[in-house]
Amino acid sequence: MTVSRFAPHRTTALMLAALLACGVFTGARADGGEDTLGVQSSVVLPEQAKGKPPTWAGKAFRQGVVSVANPYGAEAGARMLEQGGNAIDAAVAIAYALNVVEPQSAGIGGGGFMLVYIARTGQTFSIDTREKATAAATRDMFAGVPQASRKGVAVGVPGMVRGTAKVLGEHGRLTLAQVMQPAIELADQGFAATPRYSSVSCTDRALNSPESEAFFCPGGMPAAPGALVQNKALAETFRLIAKNGPDCFYKDMPEKGCDIARGIVEGQQRSTIIVNGVEQANKPGTMTLADLEAYQPVERAAVEGSYRGYKIKAMAPPSSGALTVIQILNMLERFPLGDAGAGYGFGSVKTLNVMAEAMRVAFADRADWMADNDFVHVPGKGLLDATYVSGRSALITPGVRMTPDPLPGDPRVFETAGLEPARALALSAPVTGPDNGTTHFSVVDQWGNVVSYTNTIESSHGIGTFAGYTRADGSFRNLGFLLNNELTDFNTTPSLNRVTGEVGYNDVQPGKRPRSSMTPTMLFTPDGKPFLAYGSPGGATIINSVVNVTINLIDHHMALQQAIDAGRISVASAGSTVTVENRFPAATVDALRALGYTAFIGDVGSVQAVLIDQHTGKQYGAADDRREGTVIGLPRRR
Numbered sequence: 001m002t003v004s005r006f007a008p009h010r011t012t013a014l015m016l017a018a019l020l021a022c023g024v025f026t027g028a029r030a031d032g033g034e035d036t037l038g039v040q041s042s043v044v045l046p047e048q049a050k051g052k053p054p055t056w057a058g059k060a061f062r063q064g065v066v067s068v069a070n071p072y073g074a075e076a077g078a079r080m081l082e083q084g085g086n087a088i089d090a091a092v093a094i095a096y097a098l099n100v101v102e103p104q105s106a107g108i109g110g111g112g113f114m115l116v117y118i119a120r121t122g123q124t125f126s127i128d129t130r131e132k133a134t135a136a137a138t139r140d141m142f143a144g145v146p147q148a149s150r151k152g153v154a155v156g157v158p159g160m161v162r163g164t165a166k167v168l169g170e171h172g173r174l175t176l177a178q179v180m181q182p183a184i185e186l187a188d189q190g191f192a193a194t195p196r197y198s199s200v201s202c203t204d205r206a207l208n209s210p211e212s213e214a215f216f217c218p219g220g221m222p223a224a225p226g227a228l229v230q231n232k233a234l235a236e237t238f239r240l241i242a243k244n245g246p247d248c249f250y251k252d253m254p255e256k257g258c259d260i261a262r263g264i265v266e267g268q269q270r271s272t273i274i275v276n277g278v279e280q281a282n283k284p285g286t287m288t289l290a291d292l293e294a295y296q297p298v299e300r301a302a303v304e305g306s307y308r309g310y311k312i313k314a315m316a317p318p319s320s321g322a323l324t325v326i327q328i329l330n331m332l333e334r335f336p337l338g339d340a341g342a343g344y345g346f347g348s349v350k351t352l353n354v355m356a357e358a359m360r361v362a363f364a365d366r367a368d369w370m371a372d373n374d375f376v377h378v379p380g381k382g383l384l385d386a387t388y389v390s391g392r393s394a395l396i397t398p399g400v401r402m403t404p405d406p407l408p409g410d411p412r413v414f415e416t417a418g419l420e421p422a423r424a425l426a427l428s429a430p431v432t433g434p435d436n437g438t439t440h441f442s443v444v445d446q447w448g449n450v451v452s453y454t455n456t457i458e459s460s461h462g463i464g465t466f467a468g469y470t471r472a473d474g475s476f477r478n479l480g481f482l483l484n485n486e487l488t489d490f491n492t493t494p495s496l497n498r499v500t501g502e503v504g505y506n507d508v509q510p511g512k513r514p515r516s517s518m519t520p521t522m523l524f525t526p527d528g529k530p531f532l533a534y535g536s537p538g539g540a541t542i543i544n545s546v547v548n549v550t551i552n553l554i555d556h557h558m559a560l561q562q563a564i565d566a567g568r569i570s571v572a573s574a575g576s577t578v579t580v581e582n583r584f585p586a587a588t589v590d591a592l593r594a595l596g597y598t599a600f601i602g603d604v605g606s607v608q609a610v611l612i613d614q615h616t617g618k619q620y621g622a623a624d625d626r627r628e629g630t631v632i633g634l635p636r637r638r
């Protein structure tokens with residue numbers, strides 16, 4: 001990898017209309033009825049004037065497109081497609097490459113969800129590589145632990161290595177060694193630090209251990225943009241996996257040189273961590289070699305729904321993503337969001353208000369009903385039942401901020417008749433929020449296979465500690481990848497379901513996966529062909545990024561890049577704190593405050609998407625300038 005391959009961070013841009021020409025987002029209703037919605041907004045966003053369109057906006061390709069939050073990750077995926085690999089090969093290559101170039105976001109120390117469409121069979125499924133609680137985990141393991149999300153107790157059993165090997169073995173065309181090659185080169189030969197890599201490398205969690213501080217922020221300075229970054233330790237770890245297969249990650253096999261499992265177990269057990277320069281005792285994790293050996297990824301069906309005639313498939317529990325996204329969209333279906341003449345339209349306070357209210361109502365349900373369905377019964381049918389959702393939507397009055405905050409409903413009667421009436425009890429609030437963790441990318445290949453993949457180590461830099469162990473001679477054997485803090489996605493305080501009074505659905509249980517918000521999503525034409533794959537990082541705001549982009553496309557008739565560039569809003573709880581991007585005018589923020597919302601200005605998500613026009617076979621990509629989104633379409637135009 002040479003410095004010249006670095007594509008510079010592009011500026012903000014809106015690309016108008018080009019993708020509309022492909023005919024996908026014409027706004028025609030799938031039922032053939034007359035379209036009265038979707039009036040193109042006349043709002044000119046502040047960034048729109050400043051930016052130039054990214055080079056890929058509106059360009060059509062036929063031999064595959066990758067859209068990734070980092071230019072090197074995109075390059076790794078494109079290389080696989082050019083070598084005859086399919087979307088699955090490219091996706092696995094991207095996931096490994098991002099571990100090197102976006103180490104703060106995702107990697108082999110963590111897990112995620114890969115949503116896959118196989119063109120030959122028409123099958124859509126997901127691979128759940130979400131981390132699991134250890135066998136010795138307990139419901140109260142976070143009690144009295146300050147800074148728990150930086151400590152070993154937060155580390156879940158990682159899933160990426162076995163999950164990606166499984167899908168690669170079943171659906172890929174290339175070998176594990178082939179798809180890992182770009183990542184090995186990036187780690188071994190180095191890459192030029194991107195502006196974002198540089199800007200996040202001295203954030204506090206990166207300084208959580210002496211080794212991570214020395215790597216990310218030596219002498220208090222991050223690698224300057226353009227400076228060479230090498231991670232030889234990670235290259236060596238990757239070579240071990242490429243040579244010996246995923247078991248080399250999950251089993252201690254010193255005879256084969258496989259000491260990665262030992263490094264994970266001992267990495268979460270280290271005795272101290274450093275917070276703001278002060279050393280304090282770790283609360284060690286309880287992960288054992290047996291936990292690692294037992295880890296298995298799970299293939300799951302997607303949750304399906306629809307919005308204004310478009311079919312949606314997205315990630316099922318343990319993610320709350322699909323259920324919450326589809327609930328929000330279905331609650332909003334009765335409002336003509338695209339109709340500027342009725343006071344709606346993109347960016348109008350009327351539109352943003354009903355969106356925020358739908359988010360609040362859905363997040364009230366999410367808090368109590370959504371968790372790992374392998375351990376608790378998530379009433380998914382009830383939560384998406386049309387009668388239930390219309391009752392929930394009836395709580396929303398345009399122009400009004402609901403008070404008090406909405407409570408969860410009781411979807412059980414729409415799932416199974418004859419259950420006990422509801423009881424209301426207390427529940428602790430979720431603890432995690434958006435930061436620099438997590439990454440989303442999307443891929444389509446020349447055969448029409450599609451992948452939408454969100455991957456994470458949870459917070460930026462996870463627990464801020466590399467996997468590794470102290471050798472007999474006292475030196476540290478650094479394995480070069482960060483350990484996740486995914487288990488703080490559980491209720492960190494034991495809680496009760498406010499409706500049933502049962503133990504909180506998202507409380508810790510041994511072997512359980514913490515509830516996620518990651519929402520790799522695909523939209524389908526009415527005849528079942530995928531035309532869009534997308535998703536985002538951002539903790540619970542992921543759900544709202546997906547909702548915003550979906551509405552921008554379907555209601556506001558935006559082109560794909562425009563739909564991603566446009567300002568987003570997010571409410572990620574039943575409360576009335578709304579994050580509003582500064583891409584909206586200040587007057588819009590003021591108007592939301594006048595309705596009683598507490599409005600914060602901040603970025604929401606980082607959406608990477610690919611689009612397939614099923615009429616023409618042309619493929620398009622769009623990526624997010626909120627991070628370093630990069631699209632490469634094939635064949636390349638040199």
Ligand code: GLU
Pocket residue numbers: 433434435436437438456457458459486489515516517518536537538539540542
């Ligand atoms: N761990 C989070 C989740 O699974 C993702 C974190 C993030 O996107 O920042 O929902």
